[in-house]
Amino acid sequence: MxxxxxxxxxxxxxxxxxxTELFRTKGYAATSMRDLAKAMEIExxxxxxxxxxxxxxxxxxxxxxxxxxxxAQKEAASPELSATEQLExxxxxxxxxxxxxxxxxxxxxxxxxxxxxxxxxxxKKLRDEYEAIFRAILAAGMQESEFRTQSVNFTTxxxxxxxxxxxxxxxxxxxxxxxxxxxxxxxxxxxxxxx
Amino acid sequence: MxxxxxxxxxxxxxxxxxxTELFRTKGYAATSMRDLAKAMEIExxxxxxxxxxxxxxxxxxxxxxxxxxxxAQKEAASPELSATEQLExxxxxxxxxxxxxxxxxxxxxxxxxxxxxxxxxxxKKLRDEYEAIFRAILAAGMQESEFRTQSVNFTTxxxxxxxxxxxxxxxxxxxxxxxxxxxxxxxxxxxxxxx
DNA sequence: AATTTTTGCTAACGAACGTTAGGTTGTATA
DNA sequence: TATACAACCTAACGTTCGTTAGCAAAAATT
Numbered sequence: 001m002x003x004x005x006x007x008x009x010x011x012x013x014x015x016x017x018x019x020t021e022l023f024r025t026k027g028y029a030a031t032s033m034r035d036l037a038k039a040m041e042i043e044x045x046x047x048x049x050x051x052x053x054x055x056x057x058x059x060x061x062x063x064x065x066x067x068x069x070x071x072a073q074k075e076a077a078s079p080e081l082s083a084t085e086q087l088e089x090x091x092x093x094x095x096x097x098x099x100x101x102x103x104x105x106x107x108x109x110x111x112x113x114x115x116x117x118x119x120x121x122x123x124k125k126l127r128d129e130y131e132a133i134f135r136a137i138l139a140a141g142m143q144e145s146e147f148r149t150q151s152v153n154f155t156t157x158x159x160x161x162x163x164x165x166x167x168x169x170x171x172x173x174x175x176x177x178x179x180x181x182x183x184x185x186x187x188x189x190x191x192x193x194x195x
Numbered sequence: 196m197x198x199x200x201x202x203x204x205x206x207x208x209x210x211x212x213x214x215t216e217l218f219r220t221k222g223y224a225a226t227s228m229r230d231l232a233k234a235m236e237i238e239x240x241x242x243x244x245x246x247x248x249x250x251x252x253x254x255x256x257x258x259x260x261x262x263x264x265x266x267a268q269k270e271a272a273s274p275e276l277s278a279t280e281q282l283e284x285x286x287x288x289x290x291x292x293x294x295x296x297x298x299x300x301x302x303x304x305x306x307x308x309x310x311x312x313x314x315x316x317x318x319k320k321l322r323d324e325y326e327a328i329f330r331a332i333l334a335a336g337m338q339e340s341e342f343r344t345q346s347v348n349f350t351t352x353x354x355x356x357x358x359x360x361x362x363x364x365x366x367x368x369x370x371x372x373x374x375x376x377x378x379x380x381x382x383x384x385x386x387x388x389x390x
Numbered sequence: 391a392a393t394t395t396t397t398g399c400t401a402a403c404g405a406a407c408g409t410t411a412g413g414t415t416g417t418a419t420a
Numbered sequence: 421t422a423t424a425c426a427a428c429c430t431a432a433c434g435t436t437c438g439t440t441a442g443c444a445a446a447a448a449t450t
Binding site for chain 1: 222224225279305308309333336341342343345346348349350352353355356357359360363364376379380383384385386387388389390
């Protein structure tokens with residue numbers, strides 16, 4: 001039983017990994033179960049020995065990523081630091097999650113809207129909660145005049161868009177580490193192009 | 196003939212507008228011609244009196260937007276200005292195009308990958324050419340030490356992601372004009388949060 | 391008044407979709 | 421060695437997909 005348990009669900013993870021790749025390149029709606037089956041070199045019907053539905057795959061990717069993002073923030077949080085340092089830490093943590101799995105990140109950012117009503121609502125709630133972490137840091141920094149005062153909402157969205165585009169170009173073999181990328185984004189956002 | 200010519204293709208434009216809305220909210224692949232027909236309050240087959248195919252709609256949206264972006268840059272270009280001013284002008288021009296039609300922008304940014312091979316290749320070429328405009332301004336600014344030297348590629352992508360997220364929250368009735376939004380992004384990117 | 395054009399319909403096509411049912415095989419556990 | 425189960429198969433289901441054919445009414449043009 002021990003060996004069996006160790007291997008339990010391994011095939012399912014392989015399928016999830018291939019699905020992530022396909023959802024990333026073709027999009028969830030444009031990826032058919034037959035596409036996925038072909039990539040796995042089995043028949044479409046065989047997929048259902050391992051998964052319950054197509055949406056289960058999307059659900060798994062989106063919510064696993066959400067968990068990972070939250071966990072990273074929890075670990076990176078240091079309320080005693082300055083807003084600038086808190087922001088930098090939060091950015092680096094966020095970037096690391098993205099670079100850790102760019103395919104899953106792409107699906108997380110672009111395909112969540114294809115979740116059905118209930119998971120969709122839950123997903124949005126989590127997303128708002130997560131955004132609130134950054135919003136709070138920015139608001140605190142402006143309160144204490146550490147940051148120039150401007151719309152927190154606008155700044156948060158700009159910050160996220162700057163971070164969340166990374167999955168489109170990051171390569172593990174590239175010249176920059178996730179840490180360096182995070183620092184660079186921090187610097188660009190905090191000090192600007194002129195500094 | 197004058198009246199006829201003036202109204203020629205009007206229905207087609209109505210269909211294109213509705214398609215843009217649907218492609219934006221549901222995505223191209225997840226939007227069926229029957230969805231579109233229902234939104235137009237006609238039968239699906241009737242759509243084909245006005246259009247050739249579903250892809251023609253996507254093609255129209257993507258390439259019309261591409262043209263508009265290029266035209267805006269051409270008008271905004273002032274080679275005699277400093278890199279900082281050139282960049283600010285280019286950003287404002289880009290933002291104005293987005294705010295002018297947020298639905299079409301959303302489709303332009305997210306759904307182009309569903310174009311078939313030939314138009315897809317053409318689209319990517321245009322996209323690269325357009326990006327090169329900004330890339331050149333940034334490179335010139337760094338050359339003349341007007342901007343801090345760092346990866347042009349990284350900076351360009353960050354800049355675009357900051358601009359291209361606007362369609363997700365911009366409202367014409369909102370408190371900020373497109374011009375103000377453009378200036379704000381410029382300021383954030385050029386001078387940073389601290390300035 | 392005759393005509394062309396626009397706009398829409400019903401009916402249907404073949405293909406692809408997600409998924410289920412029921413069965414076979416090989417491997418690991420008891 | 422008997423048993424359980426993971427892994428995959430073929431066949432097929434009902435549905436939806438983009439699209440075509442052929443026709444009818446209405447509106448605009450001549």
